[in-house]
Amino acid sequence: MTLESKIPAGDIATKWTQYKSTVPLVNPANKRQLEIIVVGTGLAGASAAATLAEMGYKVKAFCFQDSPRRAHSIAAQGGINAAKNYQNDGDSVYRLFYDTIKGGDYRSREANVHRLAECSTSIIDQCVAQGVPFAREYGGTLSNRSFGGTQVQRTFYAAGQTGQQLLLGAYSGLERQVGLGNVKMYARHEMIEVVKIDGKARGIIARNLVTGELERHFGHAVLLCTGGYGNVFYLSTNAMGSNVTAAWKAHKAGAYFANPCFTQIHPTCIPVSGHYQSKLTLMSESLRNDGRIWVPKKQNDDRHPNNIPEDERDYYLERRYPAFGNLVPRDIASRAAKERCDAGYGVGQSKMAVYLDFKYNMMQKYGRTEASKLNIANPDDETLMRLGKEVVKEKYGNLFDMYKQITDEDPYEVPMRIYPAVHYTMGGLWVDYDLMTNVPGMYALGEANFSDHGANRLGASALMQGLADGYFVIPITIGNYLSKEIHTKPISTDHEAFVAAEKAAHDRIQQLMNIQGTRSVESYHRELGLIMWNKCGMARSEKGLKEAIAEIQALRADFYKNVRIPGSINEFNPELDKAGRVADFLELGELMCVDALDRNESCGGHFREEYQTEEGEALRDDEKFMYVAAWENKGASWELHKDELKYENIKIQQRSYK
């Protein structure tokens, strides 16, 4: 099968407008006859389900959590980008488009990214209309801040809880449609199989997680809005339940998985503190607006950070990247932290951490401004600190509290200790311009698809993409498919394809329950995570990846012999749910290594030790690898399909933030 990205012809700036004006539509009466399944209720899923229902489609939405409001978008902290140019600092749709392509290290699709930048401004309008309480200035206008990889202030935020506020906005829209009877909501349900009829996606098999029963659901189209797969690393900033299962089942049913090795390691997370650790907590990138990153200039310096004088500190990001300083993109900041720690300059007990220090800006930036507002001439340090602390508290209070709660250290007094951790996955199901996978009728939105962030996502762009896809893209592009489906009557779930899919799901669960071994699911997950982190994490090599593939295969074989799942099938059984997810991670992990091994270059978050510049920066090979690697599942192996990337509007160059 050849991949057709279906990018409309024409000028990049008018492509989307042109497309919207000419795409086939479904009339309101026909919409009421068409059913759409939406799996996942994060920003992409909730906004898509709500908007499609507003338009008149019949929607069924599914989430594995106890309520759609719990989806992990809720945990996004720092903000959402939009090319509003409210700060009059030279921002524009083109600049957001350019920053995103460059930030992604020239591995994303121009047309999709430009559309994203175009939609960004409407998202802010939509959210404000819904009652999202963004941060505001005293004059009543919206407030902005900066994120990595940009030189403008285009990030809108609500303290350190932007994801929560945006998701609750989308959730309220979704619940409004539930109340109106336009969406039927299935919480505590997990999609575990795709149903295909005549090559088209026509429904899903979902498991009711309370009763264990398998349910058949028909849809004219199926939308996967199921997030990323960072939990393959066991330790990540993802929620405990975040998983790849729905996307993986789609992959096994024929959907290509694109750029699986493109993983984002976020530079500022609270370091691992013990072997029992179940997850890692992010400290928002917005903190890099005011926090300066440093390590001691001396190796193995055990002094308390407050006792290390200014001239014995190495602000290595400011030193290496003067133009962007502490606000370099995530992949670069993460690698730089790893480099310092590996070289023996790390801090804290484990020596695998660097400092994120607010003192300078707290006093010199905010303290001074406040003091001059209060007409205090020559304020002393104590006054500056006191005044600055209030401002920092308002900007980041909840993050500082969270840090203190976890580490028992007060970041107002002592610099935060941080280290990179797995955060986001740029890879995902391959989609065309319409966000449709190569399986007709099956779509992937938000983090679940691969399309907009290339090899590295810029901060505050995940929320933007999730909501762009759900509110503004899919409502238009789905017409391109459904306008041809208006004669398709709902298919009975007694159809043989539903029966077969349910049987496959049932047999798989039975197989897992029958193993009755000795090891917990958790222990396998932890072991897989360690392999992935060590050999397919921040630095990768041919040797390590080959070892990882063999180790994952062996671990998977052992899992099917020795895993122990307590309880039974037809009851609330979280261990069984987890077993199914870990089984899928055990397959995905291998594919990620296969992809990383195949991509003989470094780009963005994918860093192959063999391919770097003399200064240790990622060395791309545009001649050989300027494509999206779309992998087709072939049972025990994968076949690579290349979706070539063409840059017609942006000049490709070596990415530099110096």
Next chain:
Amino acid sequence: MSKLMKLNLKVWRQKNTNSAGNFEEYKVDASPDMSFLEMFDVLNEQLIETGKEPVAFDHDCREGICGMCSMVIDGRPHGPKQGVTTCQLHMRSFSDGDTITVEPWRANGFPVIKDLTVNRSAFDRIIASGGFISTNAGNAVDANSVLIPKEVADEAFEAATCIGCGACVSACKNASAMLFVGAKVTQLSKLPQGKPERESRVVAMVNQMDAEGFGACTNTGACAAECPKQIPLSVIANLNREYISAKMNGK
């Protein structure tokens, strides 16, 4: 590495919604740096390895924002510390040798599903009855065309930080959901965008709250005291004001 603490746990076990439950006792060793849920992970791993059934409990983000975790610890929703969820409660808040009692949320509106897991779908139905602004995607005007004073935006935001965990209901002797409903009503009634539906919203949400079997408010303030996001009691006063004014206007 900090020294391990030896703890005795009394945990509520209940097979399903319809069966009777009882407390079971367990011993577990925990590091002071563990979160309360990580301590439960250790317990569950022990149970699985010895062929017993692990304790079912709700949890997801483990960073205090999704609102899924929900344990009553020594009689207090989310445990002894103020302003944190169960997942953000660390074992350093306890002492070596402690006996800790762990129960599910207890309220008619939140039936137990299994062990420490309850059904909170009533909250979704309350939101579906009116906890929104009726605007379809595509209708919005430019975000800066309506100016909102910072104080108003901050007040709305404070109410909007509710995570819908249900600790307020669990803490209340009447199992009242007024803090939850008050938070949403306050957020939306403060903002200019929420004004057009202000009256119909509050009436619909209160009606649904009553239909779900939540009790009335008798102003003990336990809800606000236990709320992990420290939603202030004033949202209930605001809810009452909004409700009375809507009723006086014949809604």
